[in-house]
Amino acid sequence: MSAAEPGLTVALVGNPNTGKSTLFNALTGLRQRVGNYPGVTVARKSGQCDCGDGTKVELVDLPGLYSLSASSPDEQVVIDALSGHLADDRRPDAVVVVIDATNLLRNLFLASQLSELGLPVVLVLNQADVAAEQGVKINADLLSRRLGGVPVVLTSAWKGEGIAAVRRAIGEALRSRVRMPAVEWPALVEEALADVAAGVAADIGRAPGRADVERLLFDSTTSVGQRLGWEAPRREAVIRAARDKVRRAGYNPLAAEPLIHYERLRKLLEGVVQGGGNRTGGSAAVDQVLLHRVFGPIVFAGIMLGMFAAVFWLAKFPMQWISGGVDWLKAVVAPTLDGLPMLQSLVTDGMVGGVGAFLAFLPQILILFLFVSILEDSGYMARAAFIMDRLFSWCGLNGKSFVPMLSGFACAIPGLLSTRTIEDPKARLATAFAVPFMSCSARFPIYALMCAAFIGPVYGPGWESVVMVGMHCVGLLFAVPTAFVLTRFVLKVKPQPFVLELPRYQMPKPRDVLWRMWQNAAEFISKAGTVIFAITIIVWALSYFPRDPAVEQRIRATSVGVAPAAVDAQVQSAYVEQSWMGRFGKSVQPIFDPCGFDWKITVGVLASFPAREVIVSTLGVTYSVGEGAEADSQHLQQVMRAAKWTEGPRIGTPIFSLAAVLALMVFFALCSQCGPTVATLAQETGGWKWAAISFFYMTTLAWLMAVAVYQVVSRLT
Amino acid sequence: MTPLSQLLPGQYGKLSSLNPERSVDQRLMALGLLPGMVLKLVRKAPLGDPLAIEFAGQVVSLRLTEAQNILIDVAADCPIQRPRPQA
Numbered sequence: 001m002s003a004a005e006p007g008l009t010v011a012l013v014g015n016p017n018t019g020k021s022t023l024f025n026a027l028t029g030l031r032q033r034v035g036n037y038p039g040v041t042v043a044r045k046s047g048q049c050d051c052g053d054g055t056k057v058e059l060v061d062l063p064g065l066y067s068l069s070a071s072s073p074d075e076q077v078v079i080d081a082l083s084g085h086l087a088d089d090r091r092p093d094a095v096v097v098v099i100d101a102t103n104l105l106r107n108l109f110l111a112s113q114l115s116e117l118g119l120p121v122v123l124v125l126n127q128a129d130v131a132a133e134q135g136v137k138i139n140a141d142l143l144s145r146r147l148g149g150v151p152v153v154l155t156s157a158w159k160g161e162g163i164a165a166v167r168r169a170i171g172e173a174l175r176s177r178v179r180m181p182a183v184e185w186p187a188l189v190e191e192a193l194a195d196v197a198a199g200v201a202a203d204i205g206r207a208p209g210r211a212d213v214e215r216l217l218f219d220s221t222t223s224v225g226q227r228l229g230w231e232a233p234r235r236e237a238v239i240r241a242a243r244d245k246v247r248r249a250g251y252n253p254l255a256a257e258p259l260i261h262y263e264r265l266r267k268l269l270e271g272v273v274q275g276g277g278n279r280t281g282g283s284a285a286v287d288q289v290l291l292h293r294v295f296g297p298i299v300f301a302g303i304m305l306g307m308f309a310a311v312f313w314l315a316k317f318p319m320q321w322i323s324g325g326v327d328w329l330k331a332v333v334a335p336t337l338d339g340l341p342m343l344q345s346l347v348t349d350g351m352v353g354g355v356g357a358f359l360a361f362l363p364q365i366l367i368l369f370l371f372v373s374i375l376e377d378s379g380y381m382a383r384a385a386f387i388m389d390r391l392f393s394w395c396g397l398n399g400k401s402f403v404p405m406l407s408g409f410a411c412a413i414p415g416l417l418s419t420r421t422i423e424d425p426k427a428r429l430a431t432a433f434a435v436p437f438m439s440c441s442a443r444f445p446i447y448a449l450m451c452a453a454f455i456g457p458v459y460g461p462g463w464e465s466v467v468m469v470g471m472h473c474v475g476l477l478f479a480v481p482t483a484f485v486l487t488r489f490v491l492k493v494k495p496q497p498f499v500l501e502l503p504r505y506q507m508p509k510p511r512d513v514l515w516r517m518w519q520n521a522a523e524f525i526s527k528a529g530t531v532i533f534a535i536t537i538i539v540w541a542l543s544y545f546p547r548d549p550a551v552e553q554r555i556r557a558t559s560v561g562v563a564p565a566a567v568d569a570q571v572q573s574a575y576v577e578q579s580w581m582g583r584f585g586k587s588v589q590p591i592f593d594p595c596g597f598d599w600k601i602t603v604g605v606l607a608s609f610p611a612r613e614v615i616v617s618t619l620g621v622t623y624s625v626g627e628g629a630e631a632d633s634q635h636l637q638q639v640m641r642a643a644k645w646t647e648g649p650r651i652g653t654p655i656f657s658l659a660a661v662l663a664l665m666v667f668f669a670l671c672s673q674c675g676p677t678v679a680t681l682a683q684e685t686g687g688w689k690w691a692a693i694s695f696f697y698m699t700t701l702a703w704l705m706a707v708a709v710y711q712v713v714s715r716l717t
Numbered sequence: 718m719t720p721l722s723q724l725l726p727g728q729y730g731k732l733s734s735l736n737p738e739r740s741v742d743q744r745l746m747a748l749g750l751l752p753g754m755v756l757k758l759v760r761k762a763p764l765g766d767p768l769a770i771e772f773a774g775q776v777v778s779l780r781l782t783e784a785q786n787i788l789i790d791v792a793a794d795c796p797i798q799r800p801r802p803q804a
Contacts, residue, residue, distance in 0.1 A: 254738060284776075291769070386762050390767070497739075
């Protein structure tokens with residue numbers, strides 16, 4: 001990628017909640033590229049930044065972090081990127097450290113650690129306007145002088161103030177290459193660092209970077225040793241001896257780094273910062289209400305209800321426009337290919353349908369990310385996690401799992417994309433695993449059809465609603481234990497402590513919100529979209545071929561005097577029956593026999609793997625009602641009620657017995673029947689492994705539970 | 718000395734000890750929470766867990782289990798609050 005390009009690279013780093021993304025958007029003017037770092041699900045954002053004098057540099061926005069002691073994949077990426085250890089990335093030529101001007105001391109800790117990298121540095125003291133409002137006076141010149149002349153710029157990225165000065169400072173840093181003076185370690189600590197460096201050099205034959213040596217000495221969980229290829233037994237001996245030396249200097253080796261850095265920074269900031277007594281005042285007042293024991297949960301429930309209603313209901317309108325547009329396109333294209341039925345079907349049902357299949361997700365993605373971006377940028381997301389954490393922590397998830405799981409009840413796709421807000425990789429993966437279990441709106445049609453056709457007429461509307469609500473709970477019932485087992489016994493990743501900053505409340509910037517909505521949608525289209533398109537074409541081919549015209553001629557010849565629509569429906573049904581999909585469905589029907597499914601239901605189940613909502617229209621085709629059947633189709637309901645087994649031990653009994661109806665619904669509640677979900681899961685977990693595990697786990701579980709329900713209920717009734 | 722998990726909302730005191738072996742304590746140190754610093758339990762979440770603590774001009778949330786081993790010298794001039802009866 002960037003390695004092939006000539007020119008300079010500048011990295012943007014900083015603590016979370018410093019307005020780093022706002023600054024990045026302001027500096028690059030949205031000329032950005034978004035990708036992924038290889039092998040990890042950490043987004044790589046980069047863009048072109050003008051240094052004010054026509055010089056263009058590539059600005060890379062690295063994930064926000066508090067310290068270089070890496071524990072999450074995001075943090076590891078920052079360390080690897082800054083030391084030039086990422087496969088596709090060059091080491092940056094300079095680093096811009098974004099600092100929250102209202103909390104200089106804590107933010108400078110990261111900058112102080114970064115000074116060990118030996119890279120030219122620009123310090124951006126962002127949110128300077130907020131600091132000024134709080135009565136904090138910052139002497140930027142004095143700070144710059146004490147840091148060896150490193151450019152220090154005061155900005156307010158939100159208001160667009162100071163952006164030009166940042167551009168000039170980047171240009172200046174690249175020319176003068178002024179570095180921040182490194183920490184002066186106590187003599188014994190310095191010796192310990194030298195010992196580790198010597199140990200590495202002796203064993204791997206090259207001298208390590210200073211920053212790597214510090215990670216080895218000070219961090220108990222660092223993966224730098226593995227990356228350097230430094231063998232464990234030797235490494236442990238050298239590090240143990242070096243840490244003993246740090247202990248002799250009077251420091252706990254694991255606490256030495258923050259203690260020494262913070263001591264340095266306290267001296268550095270003397271006279272630089274003045275005033276600013278009550279820095280958390282305004283937000284504390286808001287929290288009195290938003291985190292109140294009674295009002296807090298009420299406001300939370302209101303916001304979440306609004307979000308859910310928007311994703312579930314509001315998104316329906318643009319989704320209808322999209323499906324209307326797709327139908328219109330089909331109607332326009334179809335006549336032009338009238339003489340070529342195969343091509344006509346490929347273009348209309350396969351290609352146009354395939355594009356429509358992933359475009360249909362866009363409204364929900366955009367609306368959810370409108371909410372997610374506003375919640376995150378305003379600072380409320382952390383509060384939401386604070387309120388909900390207790391309900392999730394016991395099963396290995398955390399408070400941030402709530403939004404993705406709630407969104408899963410509308411659609412799993414935006415829910416999966418929003419798992420990115422979860423920092424802890426273990427909780428993120430477990431949440432991503434749980435989201436597809438939530439009863440999404442695509443499961444509604446089959447529940448509605450089954451309830452309207454079989455539950456309501458026999459047991460009354462009361463039971464109809466009970467079954468409806470019950471089906472929406474089935475997924476949740478299995479998702480929670482799944483997350484528990486996954487985090488407790490399967491994932492061997494160390495759990496992350498749930499230390500979460502409750503940042504100052506801020507007004508979200510519309511440009512940042514819109515930009516984030518668009519980026520998520522664009523990534524979904526470019527990654528998952530292609531997979532969804534391919535799946536649609538494959539399924540189209542499986543249910544279209546082989547297509548022997550003799551089938552149609554035979555039916556048309558024998559059905560004289562029958563209504564043309566009924567004949568067309570019969571022709572379609574016959575074609576599907578002898579297609580690859582139909583043949584496959586018939587041959588695997590014995591597998592679904594213990595669930596009480598006949599071959600027609602089996603074909604419907606198989607055809608629904610790319611998108612579960614097609615079950616209703618597939619049943620319409622296999623039961624010869626014709627294409628385009630909906631859940632409220634009286635005709636389809638009548639035909640299904642009349643359907644009887646024509647062979648086997650259950651001959652003469654209704655196919656849709658109570659047992660089979662419940663088994664079918666439970667199967668759809670649990671089965672992984674959504675190509676886009678599997679594709680998005682792969683996109684969000686960094687490979688097909690977890691997507692495949694999820695697919696097989698959910699599908700097996702669905703089959704087992706459908707068998708259990710059928711076998712138990714059919715014996716009771 | 719009182720474990721942070723047993724402080725009442727509004728109470729504050731000096732941090733008397735941290736355990737750098739624990740990843741929670743490492744995180745807090747990176748955020749600038751060092752021995753001797755004053756910290757305050759701002760509130761508990763509506764369900765009693767996690768806690769919100771304030772130190773060095775910032776508010777941070779952490780779980781009860783993570784706060785058990787963080788010891789505080791509660792300041793003598795703390796607002797006196799009767800503990801709410803445990804439900």
